[in-house]
Amino acid sequence: xxxxxxxxxEATEDAKLNPVxxxxxxxxxxxxxxxxxAILGSGVEPLAQECIAAGAGKVIVCDDPLLANxxxxxYLPPAEGITREADPAVLLLGQTMIGRDLAPRLAQRLGxxxxxxxxxxSMEGDKLLAERPCYGGSARARYTINGSPQMATVRAKxxxxxxxxxxxQGEIVKQAAGVDAGAVRTKILERRKEKAEGVRLEDxxxxxxxxxxxxxPEGFKPLEELADVxxxxxGASRAVCDLGWYPVxxxxxxxxxxxxxxxxxxxxxxxxSQHMAGISSVKxxxxxxKDGDASIFxxxxxxxxxxxxxxxxxxxxxxxxxxxx
Amino acid sequence: MPxxxxxxxxxxxxxxxxxxxxxxxxxxKVLPVPGIQPVPSQFDTxxxxxxxxIKDQVKPCLAMGADEGIHINGPAANGADHWATAEVLAxxxxxxxxxxxxxxxxxxxxxxxxxxxxTIAEILGIxxxxxxxxxxxxxxxxxxERVLLDGFETVESPTPCVVTVSNELGEPRYPQLRQIMLAAxxxxxxxxxxxxxxxxxxxxxxxxxxxxxxxxVETEFIDGDSPQEKAVKLAxxxxxxxxx
Numbered sequence: 353x354x355x356x357x358x359x360x361x362e363a364t365e366d367a368k369l370n371p372v373x374x375x376x377x378x379x380x381x382x383x384x385x386x387x388x389x390a391i392l393g394s395g396v397e398p399l400a401q402e403c404i405a406a407g408a409g410k411v412i413v414c415d416d417p418l419l420a421n422x423x424x425x426x427y428l429p430p431a432e433g434i435t436r437e438a439d440p441a442v443l444l445l446g447q448t449m450i451g452r453d454l455a456p457r458l459a460q461r462l463g464x465x466x467x468x469x470x471x472x473x474s475m476e477g478d479k480l481l482a483e484r485p486c487y488g489g490s491a492r493a494r495y496t497i498n499g500s501p502q503m504a505t506v507r508a509k510x511x512x513x514x515x516x517x518x519x520x521q522g523e524i525v526k527q528a529a530g531v532d533a534g535a536v537r538t539k540i541l542e543r544r545k546e547k548a549e550g551v552r553l554e555d556x557x558x559x560x561x562x563x564x565x566x567x568x569p570e571g572f573k574p575l576e577e578l579a580d581v582x583x584x585x586x587g588a589s590r591a592v593c594d595l596g597w598y599p600v601x602x603x604x605x606x607x608x609x610x611x612x613x614x615x616x617x618x619x620x621x622x623x624x625s626q627h628m629a630g631i632s633s634v635k636x637x638x639x640x641x642k643d644g645d646a647s648i649f650x651x652x653x654x655x656x657x658x659x660x661x662x663x664x665x666x667x668x669x670x671x672x673x674x675x676x677x
Numbered sequence: 678m679p680x681x682x683x684x685x686x687x688x689x690x691x692x693x694x695x696x697x698x699x700x701x702x703x704x705x706k707v708l709p710v711p712g713i714q715p716v717p718s719q720f721d722t723x724x725x726x727x728x729x730x731i732k733d734q735v736k737p738c739l740a741m742g743a744d745e746g747i748h749i750n751g752p753a754a755n756g757a758d759h760w761a762t763a764e765v766l767a768x769x770x771x772x773x774x775x776x777x778x779x780x781x782x783x784x785x786x787x788x789x790x791x792x793x794x795x796t797i798a799e800i801l802g803i804x805x806x807x808x809x810x811x812x813x814x815x816x817x818x819x820x821x822e823r824v825l826l827d828g829f830e831t832v833e834s835p836t837p838c839v840v841t842v843s844n845e846l847g848e849p850r851y852p853q854l855r856q857i858m859l860a861a862x863x864x865x866x867x868x869x870x871x872x873x874x875x876x877x878x879x880x881x882x883x884x885x886x887x888x889x890x891x892x893x894v895e896t897e898f899i900d901g902d903s904p905q906e907k908a909v910k911l912a913x914x915x916x917x918x919x920x921x
Contacts, residue, residue: 594848
């Protein structure tokens, strides 16, 4: 009889615990637990205690140099083995670069299904109710899953983590990856970082974002200046990234990053649902737009109708004064 | 010339104004908007573009468009879920085989689930590389640039394989009138599940509810006689709200 919740934790590129892991563990706890956290990667063993502090009762560590950079072919055999052994009722992954790729393939190997990019999860009896945005964020769909385990990937920052308790006790089990390098059909030839300067978008308390209304790539200069004054980061809509006005690493939205700053200033962004999907948990949105009917105003706490070219520089000056004074 | 299969889905136009986007909660369906035609899911046309670029690279003169179309009737209308769809497509692909490459959009822009391409690869037992911004084919291998959170990676895969493409690949080419006329003459084969020799696969998920989420935000419009005045007021209001 399948029981409990298994979550797949993740390390970041600089070998820290990806915050989504604690969010998954907390979600698993709220779904009734007990929560087992499996963490796959290279050099991830030191992260096990942190998973226990975050609420996991048991941590399965699968540490292997072959798992250093994610490749589906390398991760799938241990992921499948761990899941079959644990036989959980519910299996959760983060909607991350890894989860997006791994979850559908793992679901197929396990003969079950996965609800992707969920923002709300609950149990009704032993059925998982998985709620997720669709139609670019215009609608929400709620699913149940016929197979076992009932799988979901969870959108980063959609769930609150528990307060970390370093004194919490738990079991740590090491497991061999059991991957034969020859079974990995794909090969990573190169990895490059697109250098994002200053504050990381995902961590920023303030994000200043630009859209097509900026009129051209030069429009981002004043936004960078404003972000600098406010100690924030610069974001961009998908439209302008596709146009090559700003680097893709700054893209906010359904196919970009999900951000949760205290303050989000949207300049020349109309508010396409695909963009709004990236800021759905932001409480304080400021919209600056020439078009008084722009749909972003409906989700904004503060709205200014006017030409950003006049408003942004004057706003930056005033903000600088207020910060200094 | 590699044999490339592109997968495409028809969806309600995602540019439909939000004010006209309506859901029939009882039927759990999005209501079609009169006068707005359904369109191919955007990531799928990008997939066709990726395939045409490979053709351009291999034989420039032949790069005029896709050569053949197949439309599988039935299961989508009957509420096939993502997994049933993947099984039907995998059966169709096996009927079309041999092939070198399957290209699909990273997700359909209606349900945004993003599982069909990977599931097909698993059913067929072939490698898959997801979320590509560039796909090249040479010597029986594909080289794919993948989009990562903070950069890119180049992945090589043997063929046959599945590649799913993302918007970073670039805009799909706009078909010229001559191509549209040529395409009208090309036969789109209507296949049924019987043609594929399969029965309707079981759904693995149940759609329990579909609704438009409520957003309740009270918007404060900042007024002023000049843009400068509005800007100053905005900064002061944000200061009062302790946001800057």
